[in-house]
Amino acid sequence: MRVGILSWIIDMERAGIGNFTYNLIRCMLDMGKGDELHLIHYEHSDDEVYSMAHDVLVPRLPSLMKFAVGLPYAVMKSGIDVLHVPSHWYNQLTPFLLNRTKKVLTIHDLVPILLPETHTGITVMTWAPTLRLIAHRIDMIATDSHATKLDCMRHLGIPEERIRVVYCGVDPKYRPLEDREAILKDLEERYGIKKPFVLYVGTLEKRKNIPTLLRALYRLKKSGVCPLLVIAGRRGWKYDDIFDTIHELKLEHDVLFTGYVPEDDLVALYNAADLF
Missing domain, CATH: 3.40.50.2000 (Glycogen Phosphorylase B;)
Structure with missing residues (x-):
């Protein structure tokens, strides 16, 4: 099975979701899945993970065209069977409109919907409406917790059978050290x-x-x-x-x-x- 992952966030200075995505990729590579893995992103990167999988670059286009045309083009060109989007962002909307590719989205929480005052105005204006727009075009949703699973059912109307709770792992580095x-x-x-x-x-x-x-x-x-x-x-x-x-x-x-x-x-x- 050919699996695509939107990996652009690992090319930035990594925080929570960037680390989540990077370690997901590393674990799949460690399992010997490099030949089946397609990493889809916007700019060339020297990170070694791209040399161990299929490196798929989105065509260079003006900003809005890059998201609206370039991203779905790269997904279709890669010939993948399943696309995994590690977190929802409004600029990743177009791949969910493709009918021939199965889509999996990880939703870490619904904070922009539940507590909009804690986010920036642009996030609240774009994140929640675009998520609601694609919610029923997602083949499977993965959540970090049962609480987020229930939130997706309540606030997005996603049937329970289309949601799987997948807990985040722990890097082996985080272990007791001596001295x-x-x-x-x-x-x-x-x-x-x-x-x-x-x-x-x-x-x-x-x-x-x-x-x-x-x-x-x-x-x-x-x-x-x-x-x-x-x-x-x-x-x-x-x-x-x-x-x-x-x-x-x-x-x-x-x-x-x-x-x-x-x-x-x-x-x-x-x-x-x-x-x-």
Whole structure:
């Protein structure tokens, strides 16, 4: 069976969905599925995964034409039997209009529908209407959880038999490491992190509910327990209330922002943290 995956997101600086997609591809390659795998994206990449599978580039066209014409053309030209779209984006609408290709979509959550105030206006205006438009043209939906499965049934009207819960895996890198003292010394030298500390990993966005975490830290501090809160992740959108809460609660010296952290450093942080 020839399987296509929209892989363009792995060509960017990877966050949650990018890592999900990349590791999905890596696992399929490790299973020996490279000859059956077609990776569809927009720009040439030197990442080794493209040399281990069929590299399918969308034709270079003006922006809107690239999505409306180039993407479905690349899908049809690849001759795939099944297309997997690892996450919904409004600019991936056209492949779902193809009738000869089976389509699988992973839906991680319905936050733009359920909590629109936590997203940008353009996302709310484009994400929900386009998802509703293609919802019944998807042959199978995969969700990360039973909660999202139920949300898809309630809010999109998708029949239960067309939804499968597929839990996300864990990279083997995330395992207990030895010599924690050496790890702590390295983290202190490079990031200024000292024990004890609580670790949060994720993009700074309103939907992540970080102000609640900050208020919990404030209550701990008032009770005499004062760990450092390490926040590892780049800035996304609507994050001003995070910094407003820090200022309001006078936690400027209790929170450390590392920004984007390479994966090997994340493994070290997980191993050294008191809580995450």
